[in-house]
Amino acid sequence: MRETTGLRVNGRTVSAADPAKRLLDFLRDDLDLTGAKEGCGMGECGACTVLVDGEPVCSCLVLVGQVADAEVVTAEGLAAQGLHPVQEAFVQAHASQCGFCTPGMIVSAAALLARDPRPDEEAVRLALAGNLCRCTGYASIFAALQRTREP
Amino acid sequence: MSEPELVVARSRAELRALAPTGKLIAGGTDLLVQIRAGREEHRLIDVSNLSDPPPVMSQLDGSVELSALAPISRVIGALEGRLPGLDASARLFGSIQIRNRATIGGNLQNASPAADMVPPLVAAGAVAHLEGPDGERDMAVTDLAAGPGRTVLEPGEWIATVTVPLPDGEEGFRKLGGREAMAISIVNLAWRWSRSEDRTLSGVRLSVGAVAPTVIRAPQAELELEGRRPTPEVIASAVAALRAAISPIDDVRGSAWYRREVAGRLLEEALYREGGG
Numbered sequence: 001m002r003e004t005t006g007l008r009v010n011g012r013t014v015s016a017a018d019p020a021k022r023l024l025d026f027l028r029d030d031l032d033l034t035g036a037k038e039g040c041g042m043g044e045c046g047a048c049t050v051l052v053d054g055e056p057v058c059s060c061l062v063l064v065g066q067v068a069d070a071e072v073v074t075a076e077g078l079a080a081q082g083l084h085p086v087q088e089a090f091v092q093a094h095a096s097q098c099g100f101c102t103p104g105m106i107v108s109a110a111a112l113l114a115r116d117p118r119p120d121e122e123a124v125r126l127a128l129a130g131n132l133c134r135c136t137g138y139a140s141i142f143a144a145l146q147r148t149r150e151p
Numbered sequence: 152m153s154e155p156e157l158v159v160a161r162s163r164a165e166l167r168a169l170a171p172t173g174k175l176i177a178g179g180t181d182l183l184v185q186i187r188a189g190r191e192e193h194r195l196i197d198v199s200n201l202s203d204p205p206p207v208m209s210q211l212d213g214s215v216e217l218s219a220l221a222p223i224s225r226v227i228g229a230l231e232g233r234l235p236g237l238d239a240s241a242r243l244f245g246s247i248q249i250r251n252r253a254t255i256g257g258n259l260q261n262a263s264p265a266a267d268m269v270p271p272l273v274a275a276g277a278v279a280h281l282e283g284p285d286g287e288r289d290m291a292v293t294d295l296a297a298g299p300g301r302t303v304l305e306p307g308e309w310i311a312t313v314t315v316p317l318p319d320g321e322e323g324f325r326k327l328g329g330r331e332a333m334a335i336s337i338v339n340l341a342w343r344w345s346r347s348e349d350r351t352l353s354g355v356r357l358s359v360g361a362v363a364p365t366v367i368r369a370p371q372a373e374l375e376l377e378g379r380r381p382t383p384e385v386i387a388s389a390v391a392a393l394r395a396a397i398s399p400i401d402d403v404r405g406s407a408w409y410r411r412e413v414a415g416r417l418l419e420e421a422l423y424r425e426g427g428g
Contacts, residue, residue, distance in 0.1 A: 020157040020195070022183075042184045043249055044333055055224070055251040061180050062252065065157045066197050108247070129332030130246020 006069035009033070010077030019065020024048045026064045027074060035075035035103040039132070046131035049104035050074045056111045058130075075103035078110055085148050086110045093144035097135030105131045109145055118149050155186065159197040163204075163311075167284050169196045171307030177220055178252035180245065181261045198256075198309065205312045214317055219256030219279070219310040223268070226255060234315060236271040236322035236341050243267060243324075246332050256310040262296040263335075265361035269296075270341035271324050273358035273366055277315040283308035293358075296365035319354060320345025323425055325417045329404070336361050337405040340417040342426075350380045350427040357418065362397035362410050369396045372418065381428030389422070390415040 007014055009031060016026055027033045027050070036059050039047035043058040050059045051073040078084040083091070086109045096102045105128060112119055112127035119127065124145045133141060158173065160166035173194030176182050186192055198220055208229035209216040215233060217226050227241040227250075244250055244258075244267050258268040259279065269292065277292040284307045292313060297303050304310075322343040328334030339360040344352045355376045357369040372393040379385045399410035422428040 019159070020154050041187060043180050043245070046246065046248055049248055052251075055222075056248050057251050058180075058248045061178070061183050061249075063157050063176075063179065063183070063195070063197070065159055066176075066179070066199055068159070069200070111247075126332075127247060130248045 007064070007067065007072065008070075009072045010074060010080060016064040016068070019063060019068065021064050022060055023050070023052075023062040023064050023067060023072070024059040027059060027072075033074050033076050036107075037100055037103060039100065039104075043130075044132070045101070045104075046108065046128075047101050047104045049107045049131065051077075051107060051111060054111070054114065056108050056130075073107075075106050078106065084110055086113060086144070089144040089147040090141075093140050093147055095136065095140040095144035101131060101133040101135075105133065105141060109148075112145075113148060119145070121146075155192040155195050157195045157197060159200050161200060162202050163282065166196070166198060166201065166309070167282070167307075170309060171284055172196065175260070175309050177254040177257045178222060178249075179257075180249050180253040181257065181263075199254075211314070214314050216280075216312050216314045217255060219259065219313050220254055222251050223253050223255060223258075224250040233317060234271065234275070234322065236274065236318075236324040236343070237268070237315070239324040240267045240271050240326070240339070240341065243326055243328075243331060249333075255313055259292065259295055259310055259313075260302055260304065262298070262300050262302050262365065264296075264299055264363060264365055265336045265339065266366065267324075267326060267336055267339055267360070269366040270339055270358040270360045271322065272313060272315060273368060274322065274341040274343045274356045275315045275318070276356070277313050279310045280312045280314065281308050282311045287311075293366075293368060298364045318343055321425065323421060325421060327413050327417065335404060338362055338399075338410050338413045338417060340414065340421065342418075342421055344376070344426060346427050352376045352379060352381060352426065357393065359393065359397060359414055359417075361404075362399040362414050364398075367397070369393050371396050376422075381422045381426045383428070386419055386422045386428050390419050393418050 037047040039045035043061045048059040173196045174192045176195040205218045207221045272292045324341045326336040326339035343356040355373045360366040372389045375389040399407040
């Protein structure tokens, strides 16, 4: 079995003993990075969203051996140098209620802002279509993203 | 349930040797869900880390060759709107997270009757290039599926690329699902046609999903439209022919009656909104 030595998580090189483990379980159980959450385990809810080489993916649908040479960033990694602007905006806009969806939302939103720094509401809705929230009704989340557009 | 092991193929040559020894996994967005639901696989062979993958997109003379192994988001990005129907279906395919992993090859190989990438490829007359331990061969995309979840691929064969003729006229895609994102189609429809100045339709090709064991063409409905202007009478005949050609079932997402109704409505809407009717 090939060793997964090229994997970097939040800038740190890590190795995974079991390439067949889900990336989500590897992050949570082996690395103690509990930001990514398991909601549905089927790619429907987006609570487990992380960046793989800059692109948002559901970490419940990726095996760690499939991303052995990739750069993975979790919600924790976005806050490595203080809160990411999206995280700051979520705080300011009270965009969390129970908070379960928040790390996934933030990762998806950060990916959106990385490719489109001033997204309109339609772009925000499309970018967050794969992230479900059962508390906020989304209004406060869209308001948080609106904040990141303001000068 | 015991977890399957994962073996990563590093090249196409390695994949040819490994493929017959397990189940191929690309994006895994369907397969991993099925495994968690109880599907038995002892060994997964990853095809997403090849050092020599097919190019994401190659422009050929009158057609484009698309990687079946690359994430759908990358293929659609590279297409830059050359295939509006495929583009429309991709934008409604899962979510960004899913499109960043899922592949055209996976969607074809999974052989869901409701697969959203398939109708635009069938309507376009796309051809899949298969690779396997015994060599390579081509097969029309419409011939790949044998039934729900089953393809005619030989053990160890995989879909490497799909060649799609560029449209002479227009192409489009519509689906009805519970919501726009992340919804399995209740019915989906793809079309191609050309319109002359007096609105006469030609080269009509229709493909419809989730209304039969596989994604199907609707040749009788195509014939009703071919060489005609889409008047209300012609549209009504085409809709009737489409409804007669399909064999939908009742399931949790919709009844057979509803699917038959909606399939006709999708065609009607396409013809009135985009077909000059």
